[in-house]
Amino acid sequence: MTPAGRQSYMELALEEARRAEMRGEVPIGAVIVDAGGVVVGRGGNRTRELCDPTAHAEIVAMRAACAAVKSERLPECDLYVTLEPCPMCAAAISFARVRRLYFGAADPKGGGVENGARIFNQPTCHHAPEVYGGLAETEAGLLLRAFFSRKRGA
């Protein structure tokens, strides 16, 4: 994947994050891309809308991708997400055998990849994707900070 290609997938993830915000959700978005570069799943946070604490952007996108490819595994697929995944999503990424994980902003408070539980570094983790952080992190971070600052001001 070229840098421009990666950037364009992260743009789609940011678009999903903005859509999530318009639905009243925390603005996080994710996209799943197969080995041929085709987007097979995408989505944003839907925890409030669906009354589902597991409906984080990554899980919404992975469930869509798994339904599309009719498998519980996505071994040739890459996941782009605007924020460092939490431990729940990181473990789900491991179960789905995702090949590469690209994320935007790091999340010291809630992340589970480079922070907190560091799921992929646990000896009990049976599959770890290649991880690339910091892709479009400025834009991803701004989107979140603006959201929480408006929320506090509201």
Next chain:
Amino acid sequence: MTPAGRQSYMELALEEARRAEMRGEVPIGAVIVDAGGVVVGRGGNRTRELCDPTAHAEIVAMRAACAAVKSERLPECDLYVTLEPCPMCAAAISFARVRRLYFGAADPKGGGVENGARIFNQPTCHHAPEVYGGLAETEAGLLLRAFFSRKRGA
């Protein structure tokens, strides 16, 4: 909750585990009980059937309970599950604000509560349920060992 009450909820979880096995899934089952003792969600593993790597028993049961109570949180609810939750399910249990977690057999290879990522002990974990392990662990463990032994022999 009396010991007999807890035992009867774990019996329901074991029944869900046996049903999961009949569907060709790993035999793990879960039940969610509200503050009044009413079962508001139950389910077993459905990862293969649904092509969904997140469809572990705990998450199937929590999604059902959240849909039933129309909330992404289950703060007055207790979760009974036949095996120690994995890190994905443990983090989901934390997000759902589950009050108490009762589990059967410990899972040194894949668990994320007393083993591996120890999700509830992370400083970034914002809610930890009360945890009680070892409830009906003999029966829960036998069910799993018999399943994997048949699988290896098949």
